[in-house]
Amino acid sequence: xxxxxxxxxxxxxxxxxxxxxxxxxxxxxxxxxxxxxxxxxxxxxxxxxxxxxxxxxxxxxxxxxxxxxxxxxxxxxxxxxxxxxxxxxxxxxxxxxxxxxxxxxxxxxxxxxxxxxxxxxxxxxxxxxxxxxxxxxxxxxxxxxxxxxxxxxxxxxxxxxxxxxxxxxxxxxxxxxxxxxxxxxxxxxxxxxxxxxxxxxxxxxxxxxxxxxxxxxxxxxxxxxxxxxxxxxxxxxxxxxxxxxxxxxxxxxxxxxxxxxxxxxxxxxxxxxxxxxxxxxxxxxxxxxxxxxxxxxxxxxxxxxxxxxxxxxxxxxxxxxxxxxxxxxxxxxxxxxxxxxxxxxxxxxxxxxxxxxxxxxxxxxxxxxxxxxxxxxxxxxx
Numbered sequence: 001x002x003x004x005x006x007x008x009x010x011x012x013x014x015x016x017x018x019x020x021x022x023x024x025x026x027x028x029x030x031x032x033x034x035x036x037x038x039x040x041x042x043x044x045x046x047x048x049x050x051x052x053x054x055x056x057x058x059x060x061x062x063x064x065x066x067x068x069x070x071x072x073x074x075x076x077x078x079x080x081x082x083x084x085x086x087x088x089x090x091x092x093x094x095x096x097x098x099x100x101x102x103x104x105x106x107x108x109x110x111x112x113x114x115x116x117x118x119x120x121x122x123x124x125x126x127x128x129x130x131x132x133x134x135x136x137x138x139x140x141x142x143x144x145x146x147x148x149x150x151x152x153x154x155x156x157x158x159x160x161x162x163x164x165x166x167x168x169x170x171x172x173x174x175x176x177x178x179x180x181x182x183x184x185x186x187x188x189x190x191x192x193x194x195x196x197x198x199x200x201x202x203x204x205x206x207x208x209x210x211x212x213x214x215x216x217x218x219x220x221x222x223x224x225x226x227x228x229x230x231x232x233x234x235x236x237x238x239x240x241x242x243x244x245x246x247x248x249x250x251x252x253x254x255x256x257x258x259x260x261x262x263x264x265x266x267x268x269x270x271x272x273x274x275x276x277x278x279x280x281x282x283x284x285x286x287x288x289x290x291x292x293x294x295x296x297x298x299x300x301x302x303x304x305x306x307x308x309x310x311x312x313x314x315x316x317x318x319x320x321x322x323x324x325x326x327x328x329x330x331x332x333x334x335x336x337x338x339x340x341x342x343x344x345x346x347x348x349x350x351x352x353x354x355x356x357x358x359x360x361x362x363x364x365x366x367x368x369x370x371x372x373x374x375x376x377x378x379x380x381x382x
């Protein structure tokens with residue numbers, strides 16, 4: 001933050017507040033901003049989809065938080081009037097939007113208050129790919145800066161015409177994982193391994209079905225393997241849970257596979273396992289990979305997009321061929337047979353995770369906010 005300047009005021013706008021990467025990231029940002037006094041954040045949650053535990057954490061940050069309780073897809077103008085009232089009350093110069101729906105409300109605010117600046121975080125590879133030509137134009141001409149969470153997302157966005165884009169890697173609160181860091185790499189039994197995956201239950205993206213099939217292959221090849229899935233089931237893809245539990249039954253893995261649902265103690269939980277697996281078919285970055293690294297848990301990830309920016313195969317983790325359960329099974333068996341190697345990789349991964357601490361991300365965001373608000377001529381869309 002520039003010397004002798006008050007903390008910059010930013011309104012963070014998000015559609016819902018359920019268990020998810022964007023929501024957890026926003027929580028960590030709020031806490032970091034309060035600890036460092038580098039930014040003055042206000043939060044608005046547009047919709048009525050709010051996890052009570054997450055809501056409690058959000059309120060405990062001490063920042064002003066507004067829940068507009070809008071039913072999804074409702075377009076009543078009262079929500080715009082409420083949002084504009086909050087912007088005026090807190091004298092907000094910049095709205096930072098985190099989701100597609102909240103972006104639209106931010107743009108409507110700017111139509112009424114043209115001096116408002118808008119930043120939008122591209123949290124996933126699918127975001128820009130799903131945009132219509134009209135929305136590409138909005139991202140280029142109305143949104144002042146698009147923030148890509150990884151180099152892969154940045155390259156993809158620019159190639160698709162969103163050129164007013166900057167890369168700011170997502171970060172994690174490394175200290176919350178370091179305090180429970182895995183210390184004991186011995187296995188509970190010879191030729192055994194305990195796997196864990198943390199992700200929303202939506203297999204078409206997150207690839208939980210690939211991991212289940214890989215567990216079956218490892219079992220058939222003589223490995224004593226178990227796997228826990230941590231993550232919630234949501235209305236937009238409830239069929240995924242039914243499909244995955246059916247697949248577990250079909251493959252006879254009821255004793256090996258557990259679904260734990262959402263957990264608030266992932267930072268404590270990770271160290272109970274031997275290996276973390278991210279089988280996603282596409283992923284902007286993969287914050288859970290960084291969390292596992294900080295927790296000292298060896299990582300196996302698909303060789304895609306963001307995860308491949310974090311994991312070097314055989315150096316600080318393993319990469320398997322995307323959408324290939326047999327390739328994943330090979331890596332699981334390799335990890336199970338080389339406990340000393342995976343322990344060394346976990347040590348190297350710790351150094352990687354330190355580079356993605358939330359404080360690094362916070363500093364980059366404050367610099368961006370100040371550029372947009374105080375140096376608009378440097379901003380391409382200013």
